[in-house]
């Protein structure tokens with residue numbers, strides 16, 4: 016292990032030539048080429064980005080196209096934007112000050128050990144992120160179970176993909192976001208996109224939808240807003256937030272009534288259609304129109320387009336998933352696919368558009384509360400024995416399932432909850448639901464340790480901040496939304512004072528009495544991950560760095576070195592014990608919180624083109640900030656007129672949990688009973704001050720996508736309306 020004092024950090028390009036790698040942001044993981052700039056090779060300007068981004072047209076997923084986030088990603092590699100050394104707080108409420116790595120790591124190790132000694136192993140919590148590489152996610156899970164011995168590890172992916180994952184596993188026995196490559200999309204006959212806006216979240220993917228229509232296919236978009244993606248659809252269905260489940264059942268009802276069920280497929284490859292049929296028949300068109308607000312004629316057109324197409328796909332994103340009934344909602348859309356024979360064959364099926372950069376891999380290798388590497392259950396004795404064998408520990412020493420992400424955060428500092436938290440790659444002060452409450456919980460901890468590349472809003476609360484490397488400064492794998500494992504390559508050394516997460520986990524493990532088993536070489540960690548995943552659902556055993564580089568990525572499962580990988584799942588059988596898919600057979604139920612007299616409107620939240628997730632990174636990029644400088648409240652002209660609100664006027668949105676203030680953006684593209692806020696900003700305009708933490712009973716996903724609010728005018732207000740006060744710089748005493 017490299018001692019802290021001699022870790023190789025020169026801040027110079029590792030190579031003088033170009034490096035092929037991938038974007039650090041969303042789950043498309045676009046291929047890009049990095050070329051050293053004058054700043055990177057020691058020339059002026061010294062503070063500019065050390066590399067520039069070039070197209071990489073040979074990578075098949077994005078074929079050279081990049082959005083502005085990817086193009087501008089090197090801006091965060093420049094000095095002055097990022098953290099370049101550890102920070103410590105000497106007393107609660109005191110300022111952060113600069114520290115050396117040894118002092119910082121000694122403080123963390125001593126603090127974690129003291130909490131464990133005083134309150135037990137589960138009093139130490141670990142919170143990971145869907146942006147961490149597979150190697151980091153794997154090592155973080157191992158660190159929690161082997162070094163800390165805590166059950167309480169979860170990650171922010173619980174907030175993103177967990178409902179789709181749970182529904183996928185329930186129906187098909189396996190969860191991979193897309194069971195087919197993106198390249199299959201243009202060849203389907205009809206595609207229903209539910210609650211996703213790739214035109215803003217992953218623009219290069221839009222070409223697949225365009226090509227679908229050029230090939231004569233039909234695109235149906237389901238969204239309460241007329242988004243840039245919805246504008247390109249043949250049919251846009253605009254339901255009330257929280258009613259996607261009823262909408263799916265209504266379409267299934269019409270498919271059944273119109274005789275469009277694929278009886279042969281249902282008989283041969285599924286189980287449970289009778290229950291699904293009964294649920295659907297209780298959702299007749301008039302009833303579904305009343306629940307969803309979608310006119311019967313549009314329901315009929317959508318059912319006919321999908322049911323009559325030779326092949327069909329349904330893709331969901333966060334819109335239908337981030338609900339207290341997200342698992343059942345996705346299940347209902349899968350039922351529509353199964354009833355029409357649109358699963359387990361070419362150019363057909365259900366898929367989820369994953370959000371975060373490693374949203375797929377991040378949920379496969381052990382940073383979830385209930386999971387061991389390879390997508391194994393931590394409660395399964397055989398899985399425990401296998402992974403314990405790879406880790407060289409007694410299976411009985413491994414903790415059981417811990418608390419899910421929101422439950423973990425909600426319990427911080429409370430009786431029975433964690434009193435110390437190690438947090439990597441996440442910014443819950445902005446991204447968690449009921450964020451003011453979560454922030455208060457974080458403030459109540461005995462010890463908060465944050466590893467991040469910038470001083471995020473959560474890092475500002477920490478007792479110890481550990482500055483970590485970025486995508487261009489490290490090797491590692493991620494798994495994109497297709498289940499394609501890809502390789503990020505180190506193009507330059509990090510600045511002196513910055514370390515990788517693998518290295519700091521090894522250093523902490525050593526200080527906590529586990530000297531071996533935590534190397535800081537990513538390929539070594541990946542080779543161990545391969546062994547730990549062997550035989551599991553997400554089997555990476557046959558994938559190597561060499562193969563990934565040679566083959567433009569390898570699709571899991573890939574159980575041995577001669578296996579070609581699996582771009583298309585379920586063609587012969589589903590991954591259930593008997594090979595048949597399961598209908599969910601679920602019925603509609605209201606959201607955790609519906610509008611009432613006091614809070615008469617739906618709030619729904621989402622993303623904008625120029626910002627990414629909590630904005631910790633993109634808010635620090637000047638050109639992205641110029642394009643999207645702050646939050647806003649989108650509302651319909653009729654609602655605006657009724658409330659007397661003008662475009663651009665600051666308004667307050669109020670829910671039972673809090674209040675957010677931002678300028679009104681009047682748009683005819685949104686339902687009159689709904690307001691929309693993007694969630695990228697902290698401060699007064701923080702959308703997650705409002706959101707409801709009601710949890711899905713299966714996935715434990717919070718209900719980000721709908722809650723009850725009212726909108727208030729602020730005539731003559733002096734309130735600050737921008738939430739973008741944290742756009743860079745750091746505060747160090």
Ligand code: SF4
Pocket residue numbers: 038039040041042043044045077080081082083084085086216217218219220
């Ligand atoms: S679409 Fe996603 S992966 Fe591609 S450049 Fe944009 S943010 Fe990066």
